[in-house]
Amino acid sequence: MKIIGQSNRRTRRILGATVVGLLSVVAVACGGDDSSSTNSAPAETGAPTSDAPTTDAPAEETPVAGGTLRVGLEADVDGLNPTASALAVAGLTMASAVFDPLFTFDVDGNAVPYLAESIEPSADFMVWTLKLRAGVVFHDGTPLTTDAVIKQFEITRADPLVGLAVRPYYPETGAVVKIDDLTMEFHPLEASQFFPTALTAQLGYIASPTWLDALAADPTLEQQPVGTGPFQFDSRTEDSVTKFVRNDNWWGTDIIGPTYLDAIEFYPVTDPDTRTEMIQNDELDILHTTDTNQFQTYRDDPTLTTSIDDNGDEYFLMINTAKAPFDDVRVRKALALATDRQGYYDLFNTGEGRMADQMFTPDSPYYNADVKQEGNDPEGAAALVAEYCGENPVDDAGVAQCTDGKVNMEYQWSGPSVLATRIADFYNENWKASFNVTFDEKSQADNIQEAALGIYNVVGWRQFGAENPGDDRVWLECRNIGGISLNWPRYCDDARDALIKEIANPASPEERVGLIQKLVQNLHDSYAYVFMTHSSWAIVSTDKVHGNCDRKSPEGNSLVCSINGRMFFQSTWLSS
């Protein structure tokens, strides 16, 4: 009897959802960018999501068809199944080539229809009527219909991990109701004026129902996605290269414009130095990276075009507020005070990017100038720790939380990573005056597992950056705390929940700004996060690459060039 002969569909899906990037999955699942609503609700003012790239061909150059684009990604994916795979930035980049989202973001930060034709809210924003485009066909010939969308929704909702982002926001039955083959109604549990932003990423990438059915029988097909996108799957060698070729039957060719590239090859190259070497040796045409050490190299190279954006997610220390000793706010505050944030920035960001006080950069209208992240105050930390330890605190099991007047804690991170170890050593140097720090280096999967289950004290994390802050609610609400908790710090505050609800359904756009700024203050006061830096993404391409910022929506809106490191290639072309 074979051990692993039978592929059990449910086990596969469990396995499918485990890995890294779950956080990004859900982050993007609940929308990505700057506030917005639909084409029928008033548009928000919002900052663009990425710098205008210092790029590209002047308008006179005419695009030529042909060529294979070689893309360097920071990681590989285990599968490209929007209903179950953990898609991080790399996965979302690949997914964007073979799938189309129902909605997408334009350069002003509005969610505009893409695969969907239109959407209409009810007066109270509790019912959203979505109309699909007619005549759209998946790569395998199956037509795009309401049934496909509903099927995908229900499968996603049932997934034990990806579904966690969906289940709390919809009723058990009647979440999506079919009106006809191209029309459906969404019935979320709460009113949200910005509902369509949730359909701009993983949740909105519609896959072929035929393929989803086939997956149930043979999960290996997860690596051969079937969508509606401008490119379709050609071949894949795990950890080596994934190849997509142009879809000549793409629905958007007539409505939006032609797709120029013959094919795209995605190369996962985990080492940032190697990625840089490869693009300089003409082994790659375009890449993305968050390794700030590379940025100067890119800038110094005249043959490369670089665009850097730090308006996405933030890097911070995340604290588990449900477990002693950090269930006490004084200890959390002490940790923040003990951290040398400036030193971290000097050593590890090497001058690139910006330090973060909160989840918005000063470029954002939601930035709350009164909220500053504390740090660099070891005496303050010592005072708080002295007060806490003076009470001889013990946890539920009676274990003392202080030894020799210092708080016992564990810091964990995902490895193996020389850089992460250096960072850990640096933090230890900061904290050792007031804390007894134990190190715990884990594999990436283990690290996320323990975060999800709440078995950690302090961990370095990346999150937020949905500039429609409403979509970051899944990391913040009480309802997202459970056995597995997407509210990773497990911090429950009814006032915060009430704020979040209002933010989704504000009386006016101006009021919303104020509400979001209040949320920022609330996050600060919880001391569940020690904000460190805004993550900087660099998109680097050779001078043969053009047009990646020329995407348009079916209605003619200019679309964003990149979101948080995610790249799009529908309008890209190569010169020789």
Place this chain on the structure above:
Amino acid sequence: MRYYVQRVALAILLLLAVSMLTFGALNILGDPLFNILGPVAGDVNNPDSIKMIALAKKEFNLDRSLPVRYFIWLSDFVRGDFGVTFSSTGQPPVSGVISERLPRTISLVFLAQMFAILVSIPWAIIAAARAGKISDRISTINAFFLVAMPNFAIAVILKFVFSLKLGWTPITYMADDPLRSRLFQLLLPALTIGLPVAAVYQRLLRTDLITTLQQDFILLARTKGLSKTRILFVHALRPSLFSFITVVGLNTGALIGGSIVAETVFRIPGIGSTLVESIFRNDFPVVLAIVMIVASAFVVINLLVDFAYTLIDPRVRR
């Protein structure tokens, strides 16, 4: 005949022991359920998760006792079914991972061994020919130094000098490159592993040669008027090669161990670096498979060396 059968039986027993110990260690000291299921494995309050845990236990036989699980694994393994990786999709199958990466390691180890042999033989001959003189003492000291330098240190130094400063060899290994470039990319890693081993071979062979050269039949050859070179290569080398071959075979283990380091430093996706990665990720099926392959290679090579030895020198057969 009986000798051969005994040795083969011993080898098989050995491999079984290795597999039992590794399997036991992984399953007792590790936590397979956690590695397969992820967060769900610990989410024991949720009825859905409980169902998934039960399903996974059934599929991976985790509800059965350790010896039973071992036998299931063993019966699959000997039939070539290495199982699937503990990855999120169970893809690719372990045999896929191995078949893709093993050839690279084999080429690397082979190159290293070739280098070590080709370098050590002339080096030893020259040293033996000039035994006691300055050049011999210098080469002894060199050999000593090489043995004292750990292989990861050699790797770093070689990388620094030849790849970074001189730029003679490429820094990265590209799996898609043509064979010639790939072999060139394996040059430094092969040197890393091969150099210390060459030093070991050289010292041994030199000692052996010197001893052989003192034997009577050499004196006889000299009086007959045969040239030094002829004596060296034809008469002295052959008997000394016996222990040389033994050592070459026995050192395969060291070479394989060295490949782990070399593959890590030079970023070659072979089974050495895969082993390190999968140990870190607690990917037990891959770890088990690689350990068994390496141990088997080791045992089989030793067996072959033993057999070759008995063929050359029948006195040894007892």
Place this chain on the structure above:
Amino acid sequence: MSTTPVTPAPDDTIVAKKLGVGFWLCVTWVGLMAFIAIFAPVLPIKSPTANFINSAQGRPPYAPSWSHWFGTDKDARDVFSRSMYGARISLTVGFTAITAGFLIGGTLGVISGYYKGWIDRISSFGFIVLLSFPSLVLAILLTSLIDRNLLTVSLVLGLLSIAPVGRLARAATLQYADREFVLAARQIGATNRRIIIKEILPNVAIPMSSLALLGMAVAVVAEGGLAFLGFSVQKGITWGGLIQLGSDASKTLQNAPWIAFFPILMLFLTVLSLNFAGDRLRTFFDVKETTL
């Protein structure tokens, strides 16, 4: 060829050669390293974990200078101080490992060489099994599964030295177990235990002593390899770990080679000294390589 034939000395006479200057130099170095390892915290060297960021000098790593003899690493930590502190774990593990190996392996080897029979068969088989595992693989496996603290790493490496030590002890014991003086002792009525302790051990100790130094060298290198791959003591400064830090990124190695090279130097000199001293001891006692 002008070698004069050398007749090897008979087995149990000790040829009174000099150990030589080289031997004593090496012993001094090892002693110096041990001294530094033990007394590092009280010696007047900088803190190994503090970040000596000096904005006047720009961004770290800083090249070697009067204030930082070996320079600093990318986090502005003093490489000299870290290299000294690196001796602590590396030497402790080396020493503990070979001691454990000797205690367990040596005992097993002597017993199986003396009593022979089924004890011998089982131990020998055990030794061969242990030797069939590529040692680095086993070390990585066990440290990652159990725990990455000082004791575990030392014991795991000790486990790996049991087989080679045991085999040598067994071979040496076999040489003496059937000798006349042992038979004579048994005739007088001495117990086995007494014979082992009074007659066998002193003779076996001689070839084993050189193995002690050589074995420690191997253990130090093994720990270095473990640390280099990231599997040695967590939160500890080790030579292998320092080398990894200095060589992980090509850019670091290219632009700041001192970060990796000074620890390499320390490790190399220490291992060389142990190897050389062990080898000199072996020649001194004129022990032949006993194979089995």
